[in-house]
Amino acid sequence: MGVLEKIAQIQDEMARTQKNKATEYHLGLLKGKLAKLRRELLEPQPGQGSGGGGQGFEIAKAGDARVSLIGFPSVGKSSFLSKVTNTKSEAANYEFTTLTSVGGLLHYNGAEIQIVDLPGIIKAAAQGKGRGRQVIAVGRTSDLILMVLDSTRGDEQRKILENELETMGIRLNKEKPNISLKIKSSGGVKMNSINPPVHLNEKIVSGLLKEYKIHNADVLIKDENVTIDDFIDIINESHVTYIKCLYVYNKIDVTSLEECDRLARQPNTVVMSCEIDLGIEDLKEEIWRQLGLIRLYTKRRGIAPNFNDPMVVRNNSSIQSVCDAIHRDMRNQFKFALVWGSSSKHSPQKCGLTHIVHDEDVVQIVTK
Ligand SMILES: Nc1nc2c(ncn2[C@@H]2O[C@H](COP(=O)(O)OP(=O)(O)OP(=O)(O)O)[C@@H](O)[C@H]2O)c(=O)[nH]1
Ligand SMILES: [Mg+2]
Structure with missing residues (x-):
């Protein structure tokens, strides 16, 4: 059975299992198994080079910080790059106009901010559909992700993309969970906490560690609200990246005022129109603020x-x-x-x- 089938099987089992106190432990372990399989999926396959961006895909870092444009095809990523930098990336009204990454420099407040235009990504990108995995690999190297969305499509694109990024180990607008994990060579698994954790206990902690063949470790939970998913992220630390994300809804020239207002009120969100040059300056300012330069x-x-x-x-x-x-x-x-x-x-x-x-x-x- 291939990795993808194994993942599907576990997802099936999770969907079939009722969520309650009695199944909590079992579901937790399934989550751990799932994370491990996804990690396998992301590891470079033989003959694929060192993974990462893929041949000729990744561009060199330049400037004081890097911002990547991630979004579905035809939402206006290339239009934005051409608008704010001197680089021209082809924009057209058909999908997948951009086939590789294109970088440009945005000059703002005396800083040079590298903007990376990427091919559009689609559902199941994390499973290797389209150029998705390479796109997300570049996204991982950024200081900020601009998730470019079509404001005429409601919230649907955003949910799909968040899910793809999540699957690839990218955590948006989230701090690294406050858990310390020290792997040792003997002594078994010991869990300590400052206050009793709400969602974790020693049994699930050692069960999950066992899944990753870790039998001796000191675990210190410094925040009582951390979840099972947070702990799995800590075990997979080298595969998980915490990145800031701004949600950018483009094409508001063709969206109703009400919808535009609703979108703009969501957290970490900016609305704009590349077509009629609306909101671009506000977005530059917000990028500056988010980068904390x-x-x-x-x-x-x-x-x-x-x-x-x-x-x-x-x-x-x-x-x-x-x-x-x-x-x-x-x-x-x-x-x-x-x-x-x-x-x-x-x-x-x-x-x-x-x-x-x-x-x-x-x-x-x-x-x-
Ligand atoms: N109405 C409207 N159309 C826009 C806006 N911005 C871009 N477009 C149009 O949308 C189409 C797609 O724009 P691109 O910039 O090529 O989109 P992309 O996200 O780079 O697309 P891919 O490279 O295929 O992933 C083009 O026909 C643009 O002219 C906007 O603010 N409003
Ligand atoms: Mg493009």
Whole structure:
């Protein structure tokens, strides 16, 4: 029996099993089996190279962050790329216009944001239909996914895509579950928790670990609300990615005002029309906000900073990462930094390597 048949068989069994206290353990184990089979499915097959994006599909990372456009065919992904970057990706009114990934740079607030246009994906992409698996593999390498949706199609596309991404081990707008798993060589499975977990117990935890041939481990549950699925994700840690996602409903020029209003009220959602240029600027701003990038103006002693040419770093960056971004040897030459702006207590503040900078701070690095 192939992996796909095995998956179907387990899904059947899960559908047939009533959900109640008595079947909780059995259903939990089935979920664990399912996750393991899906993981097998995602592992590169012999002759397929190293997996990942597939031959000639993945493009090199560029700029300060990567944003991928994922969506069904003909929703307007290429239209968006052409609108916000200098790259032209062919857009047309037939499906599967784009057959490989195309990258472009969006210049915003002094940052270069790489936008990756991808072929449309369809239902059962995770099972290998169309270019789905390669598309999702690129999505996995992004700092943000823009799920581009057709606003005339209601919520149906979104549910299907969420399900495909979920199956491929991508968790959207979700933090990594607060569970620590330490695999050991002896001593059996021990579960500890800060507060008693609501959905997990030692029996299901060791049952699931056994499914993955782990017989000795320390499990610490730090959040009592974590679920069986969360624990399975922790066991499969290297196959699960947590990524931010913005839901972008395009083509609002052909949607009713009521529907447009309803869609726009959902969390993490933006509505736009590439055709009549509506909402594009708001979307750029939202992308910037979601990426959490910050601008720094570096200056030399006695010279004013160039406010037209910021340096872009990640949110919560320390002076140390600023040094590393300037030059790999900078850290060793570092004496102290002078910081002006909202992160400094007084202007300028003399800071060490651990100081966390804020958006639009001015930084002067003083070297030995
Ligand atoms: N009415 C309307 N049509 C649009 C809008 N944006 C794009 N389109 C049209 O939708 C069609 C598909 O656009 P593309 O940008 O090629 O779509 P895609 O998502 O890249 O499609 P694939 O590459 O096939 O996956 C084209 O005919 C566009 O002109 C919009 O905001 N409103
Ligand atoms: Mg396209």
